[in-house]
Amino acid sequence: MAAFAAGFISSIAGAGGMIVLPCLLWAGVPPVQALATNKCQSVFGTLSSTLNFFRKGHLQLRPLRWALLYALTGAAIGTLWVQRIDAAVLDQVLPYVLIVLAGYFALSPRIADEDTPPRVSSAVFDPLVGGGLGIYGGAFGPGMGSFSAAAFAGLRGFNMRKATASTKPLVLVANVSSLVIFIAGGHVVWSLALSMAVAQIVGARLGSNLVITRGAALVRPVIVVTTAAIALRLLLR
Numbered sequence: 001m002a003a004f005a006a007g008f009i010s011s012i013a014g015a016g017g018m019i020v021l022p023c024l025l026w027a028g029v030p031p032v033q034a035l036a037t038n039k040c041q042s043v044f045g046t047l048s049s050t051l052n053f054f055r056k057g058h059l060q061l062r063p064l065r066w067a068l069l070y071a072l073t074g075a076a077i078g079t080l081w082v083q084r085i086d087a088a089v090l091d092q093v094l095p096y097v098l099i100v101l102a103g104y105f106a107l108s109p110r111i112a113d114e115d116t117p118p119r120v121s122s123a124v125f126d127p128l129v130g131g132g133l134g135i136y137g138g139a140f141g142p143g144m145g146s147f148s149a150a151a152f153a154g155l156r157g158f159n160m161r162k163a164t165a166s167t168k169p170l171v172l173v174a175n176v177s178s179l180v181i182f183i184a185g186g187h188v189v190w191s192l193a194l195s196m197a198v199a200q201i202v203g204a205r206l207g208s209n210l211v212i213t214r215g216a217a218l219v220r221p222v223i224v225v226t227t228a229a230i231a232l233r234l235l236l237r
Helices: 002-013 017-026 031-055 062-082 088-107 122-139 144-155 160-184 190-214 216-235
Strands: none
Touching (some): 017 031, 031 190, 122 160
16 A cells, blocks of 8 residues: 555655655664665656656657766665665755755745746756756655656746656666665565555556646645655654
8 A cells, every 4th residue: 555655646746755665664674675675666656657658748758868867877876875874864854855845836936837948957957956866866765756846847947747757767767776786785675575566556657647637736736745744754753
């Protein structure tokens, strides 16, 4: 059930990992193994929603190619880092970042299903956002889709449907890059990862279909509520 909900929410607002990861930790899975297992099962859901957006014509990969390369490289760096350094620092910073993100979506002018003029060029956006989110995604991960959706909408002027679709391959390549390193280190709990993968795929497919059919009307409130709830949960731990 947690994996289904994660796939559904992640395909819309990009925060599904904040459902699965706490469940794994509460079940007694060690932190690094929990991160690795969450990465493994989330790859299936992200791949499902990416393919769904692509097949229905809402995703163009060519303009994202450099951002994807930076995300792939950054995720490898982040994954190597988190296996050597305590990730508790991220836990302390994340709630406040998420509060800012939720506030941005709640208080900013309503974003219609139309593109707006970009604030930065792709030459600036790709290494800073692609690489930066890749590092974060490799080191921790949950909320990466929310961050990238906000960045695509706020900095590149993408409409919400396009921004949400564009996050999927970014998160996918980061997760795959990170997963390869986690697998090499023997950190994935395969029995849990594979059993959750099917539920992830189903949830992601349903969620991405809702984004395609309802667009900004659905995405905006889900991002606000999800990110605020995540921040509150982390602050009250």
